Amino acid sequence: MHIIASLSLTAGLIVAVISAPNDLLPALADRPLIPKVAPIPTVGPGLTRLLPPVYFCGESVPLHEEAVARRLVTALVRNTTQNQALYLIRQRAAVFFPVIEPILARHHIPMDFKYLPLVESALTGMAVSPKGAVGYWQFMPATARELGxxxxxxxxxxxxxxxxxxxxxxxxxxxxxxxxSWTLAAAAYNNGIGALLSNIRRQQQRDYYYLHLNAETGKYLYRILAFKELFSNSGAYQHLIPEQMMAYLSEPLNPDAEPDEGQMLLPEVILDEATQVAVNTTADEVLNPVPGRPEDIPLPNAADVFREGIKARLTAAGDVQRGKIWVFHLTRNGMADGREVEEGDILYAVVEDIDAKTGKVYLRADKLYSTSEKYTYNLSLSAIDASTGRIGIKLPDVNQVKEGWILTWKAL
Structure with missing residues (x-):
């Protein structure tokens, strides 16, 4: 769910001093020009003794491990090379955190997760990833619908x-x-629970800090921690953070100020109407909704929706008639009825029933073709409504169906 808009969050493990380039960032109106990239300190074994204790959701980060300390320092230093962008993100956080925090509290989610949308979208509501994830929390369409x-x-x-x-x-x-584990929850948010569980089973390791994950997920939590430490505990890192960045981190904020065009490093210039409503909503209103206002859709069937559910993309659709065959390709690895399935495997689905009274069509797949094994398995799956976890797809959706349509399938 990582997007290009996260300007200060680039990958890479830096272990040597990097010289600052000659190009300069535009400065704040009352500040002189400052270097865009500050020298990155050499990361050595002794650095672990210089770092303060760090926690994520009450879980201690094992900074006594040199590799862990190196990754955290890298994330910190990477952020501090983008002075102007970090200041603007900090300014947005000052506006949005008072909205986010009471919602986290209402759901009993640790406050450290308020930094997650900084990594995902730089707190930009209009942010769109190359894969199609949208919004502050970067949800793909199917996942968003599953969550109501x-x-x-x-x-x-x-x-x-x-x-x-x-x-x-x-x-x-x-x-x-x-x-x-909240650390594992954060990793699964980035890479999906199926992929994470696959790594846990293969490596026989349940500790995020010792798992070998893909490059993005392996650095994901450190990016969240970097924002947390820079925004809440920057004084403990004076030996790592350049003096000019320390000044930016202590710069008085003016959330009402509109940055001029030269200062705007984030893609969103004007907040959309939904964001304006969110910002103007008080914490009391979030915790105690106005009578008559619809509540957010609950997910009583959340476990049913996610557990043992797989995604498949339509590649060939027949008519909406009983007995017609539709062909779907799985969009990612996962588990279905206790069997491991892989991206690209093929489902042959039949239109089992059409209920004119409820306006739903029922799709069933009895076989799955494994593209890697070149073998067809007997596997009984039904298409479910991702927003409710129940079988049956609304006919208005089917009338608009075309190649690329993704459905959720589950063994019942």
Missing amino acids: LSIEPGNDERKNLIKSTNAACRYLRWLHTQLG
């Missing part, structure tokens, strides 16, 4: 700060229930 968010023309609730934060909390709570 509406995605309609002119009304994409992924861009609504309050509704998307409630949805993110429900998802994080479910991930924690399944994994038993």
Whole structure:
């Protein structure tokens, strides 16, 4: 769910001094020009003794391990090479955190997760990733619908700060229930619970800091920690943070100020209407909704939706008639009815029934073709409504179906 808009969050493990380039960032109006990139200190074994204790959601970060200390320092230093961008993100956090924090508290989610959307979107509601994830918390369309968010023309609730934060909390709570660790929940938020569980099983290791993960997920938690430490405990890192960046971190904030064009490093210039509503909503209103206002859609079937569910993309559709065959390709690795399945495997689905009274069509797949094994397995799956976890797809959705449509499938 990582996006290009996260300007200060670039990958790479830096272990040597890098000289500052000659180009300069535009400065704040009352500041002289300062170097864009500050020298990055050499990371050595003795550095672990210079770092303060760091915690994520009450779990201690094992900074006595040199590799862990190196990754955290790298994330910290990478952030401090983007002075202007970091100041603008800090300014946005000052506006949005008072909205996010009471929602986290309402769902009993640790406050450290308020830094997650900084990594995902730089707290930009209009942010869109190359893969199609949208909003502050960077939800893909199918996941957003599973979590009760509406995605309609002119009304994409992924861009609504309050509704998307409630949805993110429900998802994080479910991930924690399944994994038993907030660090693992954060990793699964980035890479999906299926991929994470696959790594845990293969490596026989449940500690995030000792798992070998893909490059993005392996650095993901450190990026969250970097924002937390820079925004809440920067004084403990004076030996690592350049003096000019320390000045930016202590710069008085003016949330009402509009940055001029030269200062705007983030892609969103004007907040959309949903964001304006979110910012103007008081904490009391978030915790105690106005009577008559619809509550966020609960997910009583969340475990049913996610557990043993797989995604498949339509590649060939027949008519909406009983007995017609539709062909789907799995979009990612996962588990189905206790069997490991892989991205690209093929489902041959039949239109089992059409219920004119409820306006739903029922799709069933009895076989799955494994593209890697060149073998067809007997596997009974049904298409489910991702927003409810129940079988049956609404006919209006089917009438608009075309190649690329993704459905959720589950063994029942």
